[in-house]
Amino acid sequence: MTLYFEDVNVGDELPELVKGPISETQLVRYSGASGDFNPIHTVPRVAQEVGLDGIIAHGLLIMAFGGQCLTAWAGAGSVRQFKVRFSGMTKPSETVVCTGKVTKKEEDGELALVRGKLTVKDTDDTLKLKGDFTVALPRKSG
Amino acid sequence: MLDPSNKGKTFPPFSYTIERGKLREFLLAVGDDDAAYAVDDPPLPPTFPTVFTFWGGMSMDDLLREVGVEIHNVLHTGQEYEYFAPLHIGDTVTGQAAISDIYQRAGMDFMEIETEYKNQDGVLVLKDRAMLVVRGEE
Numbered sequence: 001m002t003l004y005f006e007d008v009n010v011g012d013e014l015p016e017l018v019k020g021p022i023s024e025t026q027l028v029r030y031s032g033a034s035g036d037f038n039p040i041h042t043v044p045r046v047a048q049e050v051g052l053d054g055i056i057a058h059g060l061l062i063m064a065f066g067g068q069c070l071t072a073w074a075g076a077g078s079v080r081q082f083k084v085r086f087s088g089m090t091k092p093s094e095t096v097v098c099t100g101k102v103t104k105k106e107e108d109g110e111l112a113l114v115r116g117k118l119t120v121k122d123t124d125d126t127l128k129l130k131g132d133f134t135v136a137l138p139r140k141s142g
Numbered sequence: 143m144l145d146p147s148n149k150g151k152t153f154p155p156f157s158y159t160i161e162r163g164k165l166r167e168f169l170l171a172v173g174d175d176d177a178a179y180a181v182d183d184p185p186l187p188p189t190f191p192t193v194f195t196f197w198g199g200m201s202m203d204d205l206l207r208e209v210g211v212e213i214h215n216v217l218h219t220g221q222e223y224e225y226f227a228p229l230h231i232g233d234t235v236t237g238q239a240a241i242s243d244i245y246q247r248a249g250m251d252f253m254e255i256e257t258e259y260k261n262q263d264g265v266l267v268l269k270d271r272a273m274l275v276v277r278g279e280e
Binding site: 026029030032034035036050059063064067068072075076077079080081083084 | 168171172173174176178179185186187189195196197214218219220222224225273
């Protein structure tokens with residue numbers, strides 16, 4: 001269902017998106033898909049050699065979950081800007097929850113823009129990343 | 143400490159052609175089954191440009207080494223994608239990376255690398271900003 005600019009209000013919360021549990025296999029898949037083959041994401045021995053107690057998820061995979069939260073709400077292809085700050089590491093078997101909130105609506109020429117904030121936390125409420133976004137939405141008036 | 147005169151330094155351009163199979167592989171890895179991507183001319187997921195960087199052949203290792211930094215001392219602390227025009231399957235994007243900021247705070251070096259992407263028609267489509275912190279050598 002299309003989300004229209006007129007349907008959105010400042011303070012609206014985005015539908016929560018739950019992702020996980022994250023598996024080791026998913027990290028292998030994301031390494032191949034993204035091309036980020038840093039072995040701390042897939043090879044336990046290397047992760048331990050750099051002082052971690054096991055492999056960790058790619059920060060950019062967690063950001064991709066945040067991106068999915070945005071597009072599931074506003075529509076694929078709607079995102080104009082998406083910025084995050086990484087806060088915590090995520091390990092396999094963890095489940096994360098993406099939430100967001102609308103902070104501003106503005107019309108810039110032909111564009112109807114909605115801005116907001118987004119966070120990804122684990123199920124213990126530990127922050128993984130937080131960020132802000134801008135999506136462009138269609139108007140009902142066309 | 144990083145030399146602030148590296149601010150503005152640019153790196154060799156690199157290119158990537160957007161493939162349908164890579165889009166499908168990316169969506170499967172993320173676990174996104176939105177039917178909006180299963181059409182002839184699909185949009186791209188917001189963080190898909192990660193693929194441009196890594197598969198387009200930009201070597202972050204080489205880039206950092208040119209400014210005297212080893213990649214194992216670098217933490218990726220933030221990331222931004224800003225879109226200016228739509229991208230399509232079959233488009234070839236060319237990325238040009240530059241050090242857009244360098245500063246010190248609390249004894250640590252901070253660096254931002256901005257990559258501007260243009261499509262095959264020379265139109266600016268995307269800016270990718272990676273925020274990095276450089277840890278001191280032990």
